[in-house]
Amino acid sequence: MKILVGIKRVVDYNVRIRVKPDGSGVDTDGVKMSINPFDEIALEEALRIKEAGKAEEVIVVSIGGDECQQQLRTGLAMGADRAIQIQTDQALQPLAAAKALLKIVQQEQPGLVLLGKQAIDDDNNQTGQMLAALWGRPQATFASQVVLEDGTATVTREVDAGLETIAVDLPAVVTSDLRLNEPRFVKLPEIMKAKRKPLDVQPLADLGIESGHQLSVTRHAPPAQRARGVMVESAAELVSELKNRGLL
Amino acid sequence: MSRTLIIAEHGGGRLNPATAKCVSCAADIGHPVDIAVFAETAADIAAEAAALTGVDKVLTIEDADFGQPLAAMIAPEAAAMAGDYSHVLGPSTTYGKDLMPRIAALLDVNQVSDIMQVTGSHRFQRPIYAGNAIVDVEAPEGAPVVATVRTASYAAAGNGGSAAVESRAAGAERPQHSRYLDLKSEGGDRPDLQTASRVVSGGRALGSADNFELVYRLADKLGAAVGASRAAVDAEYVANDLQVGQTGKIIAPDLYMAFGISGAIQHVTGIKDAGTIVAVNKDAEAPIFEIADIGLVGDLFQVIPELEAALDDG
Numbered sequence: 001m002k003i004l005v006g007i008k009r010v011v012d013y014n015v016r017i018r019v020k021p022d023g024s025g026v027d028t029d030g031v032k033m034s035i036n037p038f039d040e041i042a043l044e045e046a047l048r049i050k051e052a053g054k055a056e057e058v059i060v061v062s063i064g065g066d067e068c069q070q071q072l073r074t075g076l077a078m079g080a081d082r083a084i085q086i087q088t089d090q091a092l093q094p095l096a097a098a099k100a101l102l103k104i105v106q107q108e109q110p111g112l113v114l115l116g117k118q119a120i121d122d123d124n125n126q127t128g129q130m131l132a133a134l135w136g137r138p139q140a141t142f143a144s145q146v147v148l149e150d151g152t153a154t155v156t157r158e159v160d161a162g163l164e165t166i167a168v169d170l171p172a173v174v175t176s177d178l179r180l181n182e183p184r185f186v187k188l189p190e191i192m193k194a195k196r197k198p199l200d201v202q203p204l205a206d207l208g209i210e211s212g213h214q215l216s217v218t219r220h221a222p223p224a225q226r227a228r229g230v231m232v233e234s235a236a237e238l239v240s241e242l243k244n245r246g247l248l
Numbered sequence: 249m250s251r252t253l254i255i256a257e258h259g260g261g262r263l264n265p266a267t268a269k270c271v272s273c274a275a276d277i278g279h280p281v282d283i284a285v286f287a288e289t290a291a292d293i294a295a296e297a298a299a300l301t302g303v304d305k306v307l308t309i310e311d312a313d314f315g316q317p318l319a320a321m322i323a324p325e326a327a328a329m330a331g332d333y334s335h336v337l338g339p340s341t342t343y344g345k346d347l348m349p350r351i352a353a354l355l356d357v358n359q360v361s362d363i364m365q366v367t368g369s370h371r372f373q374r375p376i377y378a379g380n381a382i383v384d385v386e387a388p389e390g391a392p393v394v395a396t397v398r399t400a401s402y403a404a405a406g407n408g409g410s411a412a413v414e415s416r417a418a419g420a421e422r423p424q425h426s427r428y429l430d431l432k433s434e435g436g437d438r439p440d441l442q443t444a445s446r447v448v449s450g451g452r453a454l455g456s457a458d459n460f461e462l463v464y465r466l467a468d469k470l471g472a473a474v475g476a477s478r479a480a481v482d483a484e485y486v487a488n489d490l491q492v493g494q495t496g497k498i499i500a501p502d503l504y505m506a507f508g509i510s511g512a513i514q515h516v517t518g519i520k521d522a523g524t525i526v527a528v529n530k531d532a533e534a535p536i537f538e539i540a541d542i543g544l545v546g547d548l549f550q551v552i553p554e555l556e557a558a559l560d561d562g
C-alpha cells in the first residue's frame with residue numbers, strides 16, 4: 001500500500017504575523033517558513049504505519065512555487081520515499097487544492113491519504129473533506145489515533161463531545177489532530193540523503209483542473225484590540241474587582 | 249431562491265445550542281431561514297428548532313443512517329437539498345467542520361469558514377492565522393454559499409418562534425464505506441464549556457491531574473465550566489474536550505479565568521470574545537497579561553485557596 005501525505009508551506013507557528021498596512025495581505029518577507037504542524041503530524045503517522053510494515057511507500061505532495069521544495073525535502077529527510085510538487089505561483093483555495101490532489105491520487109492509487117486537519121495560515125479546515133467528497137471515499141477527520149487492519153482504518157476522532165471512533169474502508173482520507181503523535185526530529189545525515197531522493201515536479205496547468213467558484217479576499221485587517229486591563233495585588237482585591245464589575 | 253438552510257447539530261436527542269447561533273448569523277444575511285434535521289428520530293429536535301425565533305420551516309429527514317453524525321452519509325442528502333437555497337450554513341463545531349466542506353465540494357464551491365460577521369448577502373468577515381488577521385471575503389453570486397458560523401461571534405436566537413415542521417424523504421445514495429462505532433465522553437454535571445457564562449481554565453502549571461482538582465473546586469464554587477490549555481491536555485491532566493484555543497474550543501463566556509496559562513496565540517484566539525478575562529500567573533511578563541482585563545501576579549497554588557476563602561466570606 002502507498003500512503004500519500006499532503007504538506008503545505010506556511011509561516012512558522014511561532015511567528016507573530018503582521019498585517020500589511022495597506023491591507024493587501026500578511027507580511028511574509030523574511031519570515032520563517034515551515035511545514036504546517038498538522039501536516040508534519042500526518043507525515044509522522046504515515047512513516048510509523050510504514051515502519052510497522054503496513055505500507056510500502058510514503059509519498060509527500062505539496063502545492064506551490066519552487067520554495068515549497070524546501071518543505072518537501074524536509075519531508076523526505078523525515079523519511080518519505082519520494083516527493084511530488086504541484087507547481088504553481090497561485091495560492092490555491094481548498095476546492096482547487098482538493099482537485100489537484102485528486103489528480104495525484106488517481107495517478108498514484110494510494111490506500112490512504114493523510115492530511116493535516118487545517119493549515120495554520122488560512123485556518124480553512126476544508127481540503128481533506130473536499131478531497132474525500134470528490135474522490136467518493138470516506139473521511140476520518142481530526143484523528144488522534146489510527147489503527148489499520150484488513151483494509152479498514154479505525155480512527156479515533158477529537159470531537160467537541162469527547163473522543164469518537166469510526167471505522168472506514170480503505171482507501172480513505174484521514175486528517176490529523178495534534179495528539180495523533182509527536183513528529184520526529186530530522187537528523188543531519190537524513191538531510192543529506194534526502195537530497196538524492198526523487199522529487200517530481202508537475203505544473204498545475206498540466207493537471208487540467210477547473211478551480212470552480214472562487215472566493216475573493218478583498219481586505220486584510222488586524223483584529224480588534226482588547227483595552228488594556230488592570231493589575232490587582234491579591235485574591236481579595238480580585239474578588240472585589242469582580243464584584244464591582246457585576247461578575248460575581 | 250434567496251433562502252438559507254441551516255444544518256442542525258444535535259446529540260442525545262437534543263438540539264445543540266450552536267444551531268441557535270447559526271440562526272442569528274442567518275438573520276444577518278436576511279433571507280428566510282429553514283433548518284434541516286438529519287436524525288433517526290427527529291421530532292423532539294425539530295420541536296426545539298421550530299421554537300427558535302426567525303425560523304420559517306424545519307425539515308426533518310429521518311433515517312437510521314442519520315442516527316450518527318457521519319459526514320459521508322449526510323453530505324449527499326444535504327447537497328441534494330441545496331438546490332432550493334442560496335445559502336447553506338452549519339456551525340464551526342467539530343460536527344460542522346467535518347460535514348460542511350464535504351457538502352461544499354459536492355456543490356463545486358469553496359466554503360466560507362468561521363463567519364464572524366456578515367457585511368452583505370455574499371460578504372463576510374472571517375479570522376485567519378489563529379485570529380491574528382481578519383479578512384473580508386466575497387463569495388460569487390450565482391453559486392450557493394456554503395459556510396460555517398463561528399459560534400463565539402453570535403448570541404443564540406431566542407425561543408419565540410413557531411415554525412412549521414415538514415418531513416422529507418431521503419433520496420440520495422448513501423455510501424457503505426463508513427461506520428460509526430462509539431463516543432467516549434467525560435461528560436459530568438458541570439456546565440458545558442461552549443455555552444457556560446463562566447469558565448475557569450488551568451494550564452501546564454497545574455502539574456498533575458490531581459492538582460487540577462483545585463481548578464474544578466473553584467469552578468464548582470462559581471458554577472463555572474472547566475477549560476484547559478493544550479499543554480494541560482497533552483499532559484493528560486484533563487480530557488481533550490476541555491481544550492480551549494485555535495484547535496480546541498473557541499468560547500465567549502462573560503468571565504474567563506486563566507490559571508497558570510502563558511497566553512500563547514493559539515490559546516488566546518479561543519478566548520478573544522470573552523467578556524472579562526482574568527489571568528493569574530507567577531510570571532509578570534507572561535503574554536496572557538497583554539489581553540487580560542484583570543491580572544494578578546502570583547502562585548496559583550496560593551491564589552486559588554485564597555480566592556475560595558474570599559468567596560466564602562461573601
Ligand SMILES: Cc1cc2nc3c(=O)[nH]c(=O)nc-3n(C[C@H](O)[C@H](O)[C@H](O)COP(=O)(O)OP(=O)(O)OC[C@H]3O[C@@H](n4cnc5c(N)ncnc54)[C@H](O)[C@@H]3O)c2cc1C
Pocket residue numbers: 013037038120178450451452453476477478479480491492493494495496497507508509510511512513514515528529530531534546547548549
Ligand atoms: C498548531 C498548534 C495549535 C495549537 N493549538 C492550541 C490550542 O488550541 N490551545 C492551546 O491552549 N494551545 C495550543 N497550542 C499550544 C500553544 O502554543 C502553547 O504551547 C500552549 O497553549 C501552552 O500551554 P500553557 O500556557 O498551559 O503552558 P506554558 O506555556 O508552559 O505556560 C505555563 C505558564 O504557567 C505559569 N506558571 C508556572 N507555575 C505557576 C504557578 N505555580 N502559579 C502561576 N503560574 C504559574 C508560567 O509562568 C507560564 O506562563 C497549539 C500549538 C500549535 C503549534
